[in-house]
């Protein structure tokens with residue numbers, strides 16, 4: 399792809415991320431405590447949040463926390479907030495059942511915790527994120543305790559997958575990421591459980607147990623809404 403075609407593609411993707419974020423804002427109510435995800439699509443949402451007079455936010459990463467703080471939005475501890483009404487986040491891939499792959503930004507563990515603690519998960523994506531089967535184009539990120547990296551990698555190879563250590567990345571919890579290619583994700587719920595059962599795995603990027611309740615996909619023609 400030429401440089402100018404590539405730039406055009408990135409502009410289109412950014413416009414779609416902004417449109418998806420604008421659509422997600424409709425779910426946010428004034429005075430609520432909002433669960434806020436991580437990534438470039440979430441950053442588009444964060445830009446819109448000052449108008450909503452939130453009571454506060456529970457965040458899925460230090461990066462999101464810093465952005466919200468800069469806008470004067472209070473950051474609350476999930477332990478003192480209890481169940482959240484709404485969590486909004488992006489995704490790296492989604493399928494027809496609204497199962498997701500997440501973790502491109504290495505924030506998967508806290509993202510899964512906040513999603514699990516929320517009544518509703520609204521996911522915002524540009525159209526490039528839709529796939530028939532998860533894990534074929536985008537590798538599944540797996541957060542691993544540093545000491546277990548090599549052991550977990552061997553277990554993944556035994557499963558027929560190809561784990562690649564994400565060099566230079568340390569998660570907010572001090573762990574490492576294995577980006578895992580060629581993993582069989584035909585049954586996302588089963589794959590999620592199988593990965594969780596490997597000793598040393600902290601969390602995996604398959605979101606099936608905590609998939610999106612509502613998914614807003616931005617296209618050149620407008621927003622398409624999917625619900626479970």
Ligand code: 5RP
Nearest residue numbers: 437438439488501502503505
């Ligand atoms: C971060 C994530 C993000 O939601 C995912 O990577 C999508 O990012 P973006 O909105 O930048 O495309 O899971 O851990």
